[in-house]
Amino acid sequence: MDRLSEVFGALADPTRRAILARLAEGEATVNQIAEPFPISLQAVSKHLKVLEKAGLITRGKEAQWRPCRLDAAPLREVANWVTTYQRFWEERYDELGAYLKQIQKEN
Amino acid sequence: MPNNLTVTTPSDLEVKMVRVFDAPKALVFAAHAEPEHVKHWWGRGNPLDVEMDFRVGGNWRFVEHAPDGDWAFRGEYRDIQAPDRIVQTFEFEGMPGHICEETLELTEEGGKTTVTSVTRFDTKEERDGMIASGMSEGAGQSYDALADYLAKLS
Numbered sequence: 001m002d003r004l005s006e007v008f009g010a011l012a013d014p015t016r017r018a019i020l021a022r023l024a025e026g027e028a029t030v031n032q033i034a035e036p037f038p039i040s041l042q043a044v045s046k047h048l049k050v051l052e053k054a055g056l057i058t059r060g061k062e063a064q065w066r067p068c069r070l071d072a073a074p075l076r077e078v079a080n081w082v083t084t085y086q087r088f089w090e091e092r093y094d095e096l097g098a099y100l101k102q103i104q105k106e107n
Numbered sequence: 108m109p110n111n112l113t114v115t116t117p118s119d120l121e122v123k124m125v126r127v128f129d130a131p132k133a134l135v136f137a138a139h140a141e142p143e144h145v146k147h148w149w150g151r152g153n154p155l156d157v158e159m160d161f162r163v164g165g166n167w168r169f170v171e172h173a174p175d176g177d178w179a180f181r182g183e184y185r186d187i188q189a190p191d192r193i194v195q196t197f198e199f200e201g202m203p204g205h206i207c208e209e210t211l212e213l214t215e216e217g218g219k220t221t222v223t224s225v226t227r228f229d230t231k232e233e234r235d236g237m238i239a240s241g242m243s244e245g246a247g248q249s250y251d252a253l254a255d256y257l258a259k260l261s
Contacts, residue, residue, distance in 0.1 A: 091151035093126045093222075096138060099148040100130040 007074045010054035015039070016047050023057060023070040033068060124224045132215035135222060136190035139211065145169070163187055167195065182206075197226070205229075 010016055019033055034044040048068060051057045055074045060067045128135050138144040142157040149155055150171045159167040161184060168181040179200040185208070186194035193211040198204075208227045213220055 088151065089124060092149055095151050096135075096148040097126075097128055099144075100128055100134060100138060104130060104134070 006054040007056065010050050010056055013047070013050075016051055019044075019047060019051065020056060020070060020075075023068055027060075027067040027069045029065060029067055120228050120230075122226045122228075124226070126222050128220050128222065129218070130220055131218060132213045132220045133190045135213055135220040136193075139193060140187075140189065160184075161187070182209075 011020075015037060018037070022028060022033055022036075030041065030044060030048065033048070034041050037044060048057065048059075051068075052059060056071055057068045058071050059069070138148065140161050142159050142161075145159065146155045146157045149157070149169055151173075153174075154172040156168075156170040156172075158169075159165070161167075163184055163186060165184050166181065167184065168179065171178045171180075181198055181200060182196040184193065184195050186192065191213055193209075195209055195211075196206050197209050198206045206229060210225045210227070212223045212225075214223075215221075
């Protein structure tokens, strides 16, 4: 799977989006992250693994205290792609509007 | 009637774009169907290479020569009902394998033509990625948090 697909897949889950929103406020341990969710620590760990694999978070080295940190770069990549897509269509349709106007004037 | 592009999400796997053009339907259809027309607008003002075999089962490939590089797109025409409807696949060669299907529908009222384009994604993950990034106003509540968050990042 390419990197963008991994990021899309990671973002498709509401729990993982909530985890990212939590980490946007600052680094946190697995226990701190798990606190607001009605799911097991194992389930949270699974979500963290998906986020880590997608490059959306990094984790500290210490064995006991392994705080998770947000890595914004892949998110920017996705946001850039979407912005580009939308901008392309806006520009394309603006151009079509102008072109239609022009050829109607000529005829 | 919207003059600018409006974007909504009618179903789980679809993104809909609507735009009104001040021209009759036959002309708007021709602007999509004939390479001589397409090359004048699809490239957003940039030079555009157009290869298109406009019939059901025919392929198209456009290469846009933009200042920031060449952008290549391709697809296949799946259904054509002149001058009302075109169904085609769409793939950005920079993201190969991410193929979506676009349905263009044209309706005319009072000399103006509404082009409704529905892009259908293969998987929910691909669409969610787009929606989560705040592309659409109609996105569900679950995406609001992330959209806010993305806005903070940029």
